[in-house]
Each structure stands twice: as C-alpha cells, then as structure tokens.
Amino acid sequence: MTRQELKQKKIAVLMGGLSAEREVSLRTGKAVLAALQGAGYQAVGLDAGRDIALRLIEEQVEVAFIALHGRYGEDGTIQGLLEMMQIPYTGSGVLASSLAMDKETTKKILLYHELPTPAFQVYRKGDVLGDFLKKCRHFPLVVKPAREGSTIGISIVRDEQGLAAGLQDALQHDDHVLVEDFIQGMEITVGVLAGEALPIIQIAPKGGFYDYHAKYTAGQTEYILPAPLDSALYHRVQQVARDVYRVLGCSGAARIDFMVREKEFYCLEANTIPGMTETSLLPKAAQQAGLDFAELTQRILEDAGLGK
Ligand SMILES: Nc1ncnc2c1ncn2[C@@H]1O[C@H](COP(=O)(O)OP(=O)(O)O)[C@@H](O)[C@H]1O
Ligand SMILES: [Mg+2]
Incomplete structure (x- = not known):
C-alpha cells in the first residue's frame, strides 16, 4: 500500500x-x-x-x-x-514468525542451508540429565530456552554443576532448552529491511554479558556503528544476514544476531519484530543508512500485507 x-x-x-x-x-x-x-x-x-x-x-x-x-x-x-x-x-507472516521464534527450529534451518550457527544440543523436559551431561563436554556453554527473548532464562555455564542449574532455570521458561557452544568474541547485529542489510552494529556490554539490564538500560552498553570488521568480513556478514532472512521467509524488518570470532561468525537468532525503543538497535542502524525513525516506521508500514 x-x-x-x-x-x-x-x-x-x-x-x-x-x-x-x-x-x-x-x-x-x-x-x-x-x-x-x-x-x-x-x-x-x-x-x-x-x-x-x-x-x-x-x-x-x-x-x-x-x-x-x-x-x-x-x-x-x-x-x-x-x-x-x-x-x-x-x-513477517505466520510461518516465518513462528520459525524465528523457536531458536531450535531456526538453527536446524540454518544448518540445512549451510549457514553458520554455534554447535548445539537440545535438552527436552524429562530427558535423563546424566545422559545429557555426557553429551556436553566442551565448556563454557550457553544455556537458553528455545523460545524466549530479551536474554530471559539464559546462562553461561562453566561446568556440569552450572549446566544442571542453567537447565533448571531455562526449563522455567520452556520445555525445550538449547545448550550451545559459547563463542568468545564480538557480538554484532544486522538489521534487514525488506531484504536489504542495514549497517552492522557492534554491541559491547560494559558488564561483558548482553543481558536484560544491559539491553534496556541507557548507558549500560556501548554500540559501535558501523562495527569495526574488515570490509570483506563486513560484507560476508551482511550477505549471510540477508540469507538468514530469506531462508526463514521473513518480511518487513528483522534483526539478525551474530557472534564473531576472528574470521568466523555464527548466527545466534533472528528477531522478526526488532525493538523500536529509544535505545533500540534497528533505529540506530537505519539512522546510519539515512532513514530517520519516522521514515523507518513508514517503510515497515508500507510493507503491511496478508498471506506472506
Ligand atoms: N553461543 C553464544 N556465545 C556467546 N554469547 C552468546 C551465545 N548465545 C547467546 N549469547 C549471549 O546472550 C545474548 C542473548 O542470546 P540470544 O540467543 O540472542 O537470545 P535472546 O536475545 O532471544 O534472548 C546474546 O546477545 C549474547 O550476548
Ligand atoms: Mg538476541
């Protein structure tokens, strides 16, 4: 329209x-x-x-x-x-929205398309804990509910005991819990608007972990825009962000999160309704691309439709 x-x-x-x-x-x-x-x-x-x-x-x-x-x-x-x-x-439409909401399904689709994402195991409520712990050998690991956001229920664990506690915590939020390789490196996010990648933002939380507090409290996180990646890597990440958006079938605006370790990068998840608050990332990236908040909002609105 x-x-x-x-x-x-x-x-x-x-x-x-x-x-x-x-x-x-x-x-x-x-x-x-x-x-x-x-x-x-x-x-x-x-x-x-x-x-x-x-x-x-x-x-x-x-x-x-x-x-x-x-x-x-x-x-x-x-x-x-x-x-x-x-x-x-x-x-995004019904299918892309529900796929992206579920990190387990998202990661399986990324693997199918040979797009990079951290190695992972899934713990399902009722699985035998002892058997599961044996599969998780390389600490540190990240434990997260399959379907949650805003870093709710996520922990970084360094040993079996921590893993058991992290699983308990994540199970409060979902019956499926992802246990993922921890990627030590630079956190970045890429906004994609109508299939086109926006400038990449580096997220540097002052406390080291981008948790709920760091996400939504002004001054708790430094945002570096554009992210300091060499130009070949920068363009590869933008390409993969577009690919993630495409293989999940997204529409309108989305934001794809990655961790970068040296020349390798890994997709953590796709957010199909990126935040648009004063401290949010999509508006910052859009601004850098020359779109102010009102313009960004109208671009998203213009894409409204059915049957996507
Ligand atoms: N595999 C990982 N390696 C390192 N840090 C991670 C990993 N997974 C998550 N994190 C950290 O936890 C934060 C939230 O994780 P994410 O998967 O994006 O879930 P959500 O944003 O939906 O809560 C990330 O922004 C990042 O700081
Ligand atoms: Mg995230």
Missing part, C-alpha cells in the same frame, strides 16, 4: 500483550504510535490482550502495525489471527 492509501486507513499499533517482554513492547509501541501520528496517520494504540479480536472489530482497524515482542506477538499467533480477520499487518 502507498503512504497516501495508508493515510486513509484506520491503523492500530498493537503493543503490550501477554509475553514476558510486555514492558519493552509498550515502549516500542508508544514510539511507533507517536511517529505515525506525527506523520499524519490515523493511528491508535491497542493493548493486545485476550480481547484483541473484539478490540480490532470495535475500533474498525484496517491495518495492524505489530509492535509486540515474544510469545503471542512475534511467534505467528497474532499474525494468524490477523490473517483470519483479513487485516493486513506489518512484518
């Missing part, structure tokens, strides 16, 4: 919702709503609770801008509801 057409439509920014990332989503949603209203769109904010279908009908919403993170927002469920209601929405 063109911007002119979209300005005639009732737009809802879906925010908040039911996931552990609710607070972050409210911040993203408010920033997006302000940008759309400021640019002359008829936009309202809707909290995506259990009554969201009713609210969409009551508000006569014609286009949905999804500013939700985590479960029931980034995982294909709200996308499925909007498909059924025939309300065009921003970002």
Whole structure:
C-alpha cells in the first residue's frame, strides 16, 4: 500500500500483550504510535490482550502495525489471527514468525542451508540429565530456552554443576532448552529491511554479558556503528544476514544476531519484530543508512500485507 492509501486507513499499533517482554513492547509501541501520528496517520494504540479480536472489530482497524515482542506477538499467533480477520499487518507472516521464534527450529534451518550457527544440543523436559551431561563436554556453554527473548532464562555455564542449574532455570521458561557452544568474541547485529542489510552494529556490554539490564538500560552498553570488521568480513556478514532472512521467509524488518570470532561468525537468532525503543538497535542502524525513525516506521508500514 502507498503512504497516501495508508493515510486513509484506520491503523492500530498493537503493543503490550501477554509475553514476558510486555514492558519493552509498550515502549516500542508508544514510539511507533507517536511517529505515525506525527506523520499524519490515523493511528491508535491497542493493548493486545485476550480481547484483541473484539478490540480490532470495535475500533474498525484496517491495518495492524505489530509492535509486540515474544510469545503471542512475534511467534505467528497474532499474525494468524490477523490473517483470519483479513487485516493486513506489518512484518513477517505466520510461518516465518513462528520459525524465528523457536531458536531450535531456526538453527536446524540454518544448518540445512549451510549457514553458520554455534554447535548445539537440545535438552527436552524429562530427558535423563546424566545422559545429557555426557553429551556436553566442551565448556563454557550457553544455556537458553528455545523460545524466549530479551536474554530471559539464559546462562553461561562453566561446568556440569552450572549446566544442571542453567537447565533448571531455562526449563522455567520452556520445555525445550538449547545448550550451545559459547563463542568468545564480538557480538554484532544486522538489521534487514525488506531484504536489504542495514549497517552492522557492534554491541559491547560494559558488564561483558548482553543481558536484560544491559539491553534496556541507557548507558549500560556501548554500540559501535558501523562495527569495526574488515570490509570483506563486513560484507560476508551482511550477505549471510540477508540469507538468514530469506531462508526463514521473513518480511518487513528483522534483526539478525551474530557472534564473531576472528574470521568466523555464527548466527545466534533472528528477531522478526526488532525493538523500536529509544535505545533500540534497528533505529540506530537505519539512522546510519539515512532513514530517520519516522521514515523507518513508514517503510515497515508500507510493507503491511496478508498471506506472506
Ligand atoms: N553461543 C553464544 N556465545 C556467546 N554469547 C552468546 C551465545 N548465545 C547467546 N549469547 C549471549 O546472550 C545474548 C542473548 O542470546 P540470544 O540467543 O540472542 O537470545 P535472546 O536475545 O532471544 O534472548 C546474546 O546477545 C549474547 O550476548
Ligand atoms: Mg538476541
């Protein structure tokens, strides 16, 4: 849809919702709503609770801008509801959203396409712990719930005891837990907008670990843009970021996270609804590419559709 057409439509920014990332989503949603209203769109904010279908009908919403993170927002469920209601929405479709939400499935698809990702094992609730521990020999390891975000339930473990504790913790969040090789190196993220890679950002958390606090507290993390990689490596990473976006079938904006160790790099995950708060990375990368926040928001909105 063109911007002119979209300005005639009732737009809802879906925010908040039911996931552990609710607070972050409210911040993203408010920033997006302000940008759309400021640019002359008829936009309202809707909290995506259990009554969201009713609210969409009551508000006569014609286009949905999804500013939700985590479960029931980034995982294909709200996308499925909007498909059924025939309300065009921003970002990835049902399948890409649910694939990207699940790190285990994402990594299996990356392996199939020979795209680099850290080696991993999956612990499923009920698996015999002793057998599993025997498979994990090379510490340190990273333990994370298969479907969560914002570094929730993630730990870096250095021995069997730590691994057992890390599994317990991650199992609070999901029945499937990934145990991944720890990649010591530079953390970077690559925004992809409509299939094109944005400038790469290096993430340098002051405390060494990019956890919830480092992610969402101003001043806790240094962001270096563009990331200091030599030009051949920089372009290879951007190419792989585009490939990850493509093989998962993403649409609109996404952000692909990587760890770089010397000349090798490994994809950690794809985020199909990147944060758009004051401290978020996608807006910083877009800015570097010459797109301000209002422009970025409108590019994402223009891509709204059904059946992706
Ligand atoms: N294999 C790994 N090696 C090193 N650091 C990791 C690894 N996996 C995760 N991390 C660290 O944990 C953070 C969160 O992990 P990630 O897989 O991106 O999950 P999410 O962002 O969904 O919580 C990363 O940003 C990175 O700092
Ligand atoms: Mg991440």
